[in-house]
Amino acid sequence: MIATSAAPVRGPTRPSPLWTRAFHGFNLLLLLLMASSGLEIYNANPVFGGREGATVPELFTLGGWLAGGRDWHFGVMGLYAANLGVWIGLLIRQRHQRLAAMGDLGTLRVSSSTPKRRLAAHRVVYTLMLIVLGFSLITGMAMYKPAQLWWLVGLFSFAEAAGHDSWQVLRVCHLATIPLIALLLGAHVVLSWRVGGLRLWRSMFV
Amino acid sequence: MATPADPLSRRRSLGLLLGGAPSLLLGGCALNAHSEAVGAATQPLNERIEALLQGKGKLPEFRPRQVDPAALLINSFNGIPEISPGSYRLAVTGLVSRPLNLDLAALAALPQHQCVIRHVCVEGWSAIVAWSGPRLADVVALAGFSPLAGYVFIESADQYYESWDLASALHPQTLLATHMNGAPLPAANGAPVRLATPIKLGYKLSKWVTGLKLMASLGDRRGYWEDQGYEWFAGL
Numbered sequence: 001m002i003a004t005s006a007a008p009v010r011g012p013t014r015p016s017p018l019w020t021r022a023f024h025g026f027n028l029l030l031l032l033l034m035a036s037s038g039l040e041i042y043n044a045n046p047v048f049g050g051r052e053g054a055t056v057p058e059l060f061t062l063g064g065w066l067a068g069g070r071d072w073h074f075g076v077m078g079l080y081a082a083n084l085g086v087w088i089g090l091l092i093r094q095r096h097q098r099l100a101a102m103g104d105l106g107t108l109r110v111s112s113s114t115p116k117r118r119l120a121a122h123r124v125v126y127t128l129m130l131i132v133l134g135f136s137l138i139t140g141m142a143m144y145k146p147a148q149l150w151w152l153v154g155l156f157s158f159a160e161a162a163g164h165d166s167w168q169v170l171r172v173c174h175l176a177t178i179p180l181i182a183l184l185l186g187a188h189v190v191l192s193w194r195v196g197g198l199r200l201w202r203s204m205f206v
Numbered sequence: 207m208a209t210p211a212d213p214l215s216r217r218r219s220l221g222l223l224l225g226g227a228p229s230l231l232l233g234g235c236a237l238n239a240h241s242e243a244v245g246a247a248t249q250p251l252n253e254r255i256e257a258l259l260q261g262k263g264k265l266p267e268f269r270p271r272q273v274d275p276a277a278l279l280i281n282s283f284n285g286i287p288e289i290s291p292g293s294y295r296l297a298v299t300g301l302v303s304r305p306l307n308l309d310l311a312a313l314a315a316l317p318q319h320q321c322v323i324r325h326v327c328v329e330g331w332s333a334i335v336a337w338s339g340p341r342l343a344d345v346v347a348l349a350g351f352s353p354l355a356g357y358v359f360i361e362s363a364d365q366y367y368e369s370w371d372l373a374s375a376l377h378p379q380t381l382l383a384t385h386m387n388g389a390p391l392p393a394a395n396g397a398p399v400r401l402a403t404p405i406k407l408g409y410k411l412s413k414w415v416t417g418l419k420l421m422a423s424l425g426d427r428r429g430y431w432e433d434q435g436y437e438w439f440a441g442l
Contacts, residue, residue, distance in 0.1 A: 041330060042330070044328070044329040044330055045327070045329035045330040045331050047330070050331065051279070062237055062238065062241075063238060063241050064238035064241060065435075066328065066329065067241070067245075067431075067434065067435035067436050068238060068241030068242070068245075068435065069241075070245075070328075070436070070437065071241040071242060071244045071245030071248075071249075071435070072237075072241060072244055074245075074248065074249075074252055074437070075244040075245055075247065075248035075249075076244070076248075078248070078251075078252075145256070145259060145441070145442060146324060146326060146332075146442055147265050147323075147324070147404045147405050147441075147442035148259045148260060148261070148265075148405075148441075148442065150265060150266050165274070165277075165332075165334075167324065167326075167332045171330065
C-alpha cells in the first residue's frame with residue numbers, strides 16, 4: 001500500500017481504503033474549524049496575559065466574535081469527537097498495519113536503511129498526532145463542563161502546589177495542542193512526501 | 207519520493223498549496239456570516255445533553271483557602287447601579303400563589319448557605335469564590351410557585367435580564383448571594399443581591415437582582431447576551 005522504497009513506483013495509483021480517506025479528510029476539515037474557532041475564543045481572554053495579553057490575528061480566527069467562535073467550536077465538536085473516536089477505534093483494531101508500535105521505535109534506533117527509518121518516523125508522527133488530538137478532546141471536555149466533570153478537571157490539579165490553578169493548567173494544555181499539531185503536521189507533510197511522494201498524497205485525497 | 211519522470215507533479219502540488227491557502231482564508235471570512243446558523247442548528251441538541259448531564263444533587267466544592275479574590279474580574283454591560291440597602295426590594299411574581307416583595311431582612315431570615323465554587327466566565331477566565339446567602343429555591347418556595355412554572359425570568363437594577371430553566375434555579379447550590387468571601391457583597395459584584403451557582407456560566411449570574419418572575423414558557427427576551435447570540439442554557 002505505502003511505497004517503502006525510494007524508487008518511484010509505476011502504474012496506476014491505488015487509493016487508500018475509502019474509510020481511511022473519509023476519516024482523514026473529514027478530520028482535516030473539522031480540525032481547521034475547531035482550531036480557528038478556538039483561537040477566536042482565545043482572543044476573548046488570552047491564556048497568556050489575560051485582558052492585556054496579545055491576541056491572535058483575525059486572519060486565523062473563525063466566528064467574527066466570541067459568540068460566533070463558540071457557535072462553531074461547540075457546533076462542530078460533536079462531529080469532531082465522533083469522527084476522531086471512531087477512526088482511532090478502527091485504527092486500533094488494525095494496529096499491526098497502521099499505527100506506530102514499539103517496532104517503529106526499534107527501527108528508528110537501529111536501522112541503517114533510510115527508507116525504513118523514514119517510514120517508521122512517519123508512522124510515529126501520525127500516531128502522535130492522533131494522541132494529541134485525543135488530548136485536545138479530553139482537555140476541551142474538562143473546560144466545557146468543569147462542574148459536572150469535576151473529576152476530569154481534578155486530573156489537572158497537579159501544579160496547584162506550585163500556585164497554578166487547575167483551570168489555568170487546562171487552558172494551557174488545551175491551547176498547546178494547536179502548536180503541537182502544527183509542528184507534527186509539518187513533519188507529517190514532509191515525511192509523507194518523502195515516503196510516498198505525490199502518489200501517496202493522491203491515494204489519501206483523491 | 208517525487209517522481210522525476212513527472213515534472214508537473216511538484217509544480218502542480220506547489221500550485222495547489224499556493225492556491226489553496228488564500229481560498230481557505232477567504233472561506234474563513236465568508237464562514238463568519240454562518241456562525242449563527244451553525245449555533246442555531248447545534249445548540250438545541252447540546253442544550254439537551256447539558257440538561258441531562260446536570261444532576262439535581264450538590265457538586266463538590268473547593269476549600270476556602272483556594273479562594274482567589276484577585277482572579278475575579280468585573281464585567282458589567284451598563285455600569286454599576288447604586289442601590290440603598292434600606293429601599294431595596296426583591297419582587298417575586300408570575301406563576302406564584304403569593305407574590306412577594308422581600309427586603310434584605312426577609313432574605314437574611316431565610317436559611318443561609320455558603321458555596322465555595324468556581325465562577326467561570328464565557329471569556330475563558332475563572333475564579334474560585336465563596337458566595338453566601340439564601341437558596342433561590344427557598345425564596346421561590348416562599349412564594350408558592352405553580353407546577354406550570356418552567357422558567358424563571360430575572361430582572362436587575364441595571365436593566366440586565368436573564369432567564370433560567372427551573373431545575374437549574376432550584377439547584378441546592380444556586381444562591382441569591384448577599385455575601386462574597388465572608389464579607390458583604392461589594393457594589394461592583396452585584397450588591398445587595400446577585401445570583402451565584404457552580405452550574406452556569408458567569409453571564410447567567412445576574413448582579414443587582416430586583417425581580418424573579420416564574421413563567422410557563424420562555425419569552426422573546428431570553429437574556430441580554432443570549433439575545434445577541436450567546437447560548438441560553440450555558441451549563442457547566
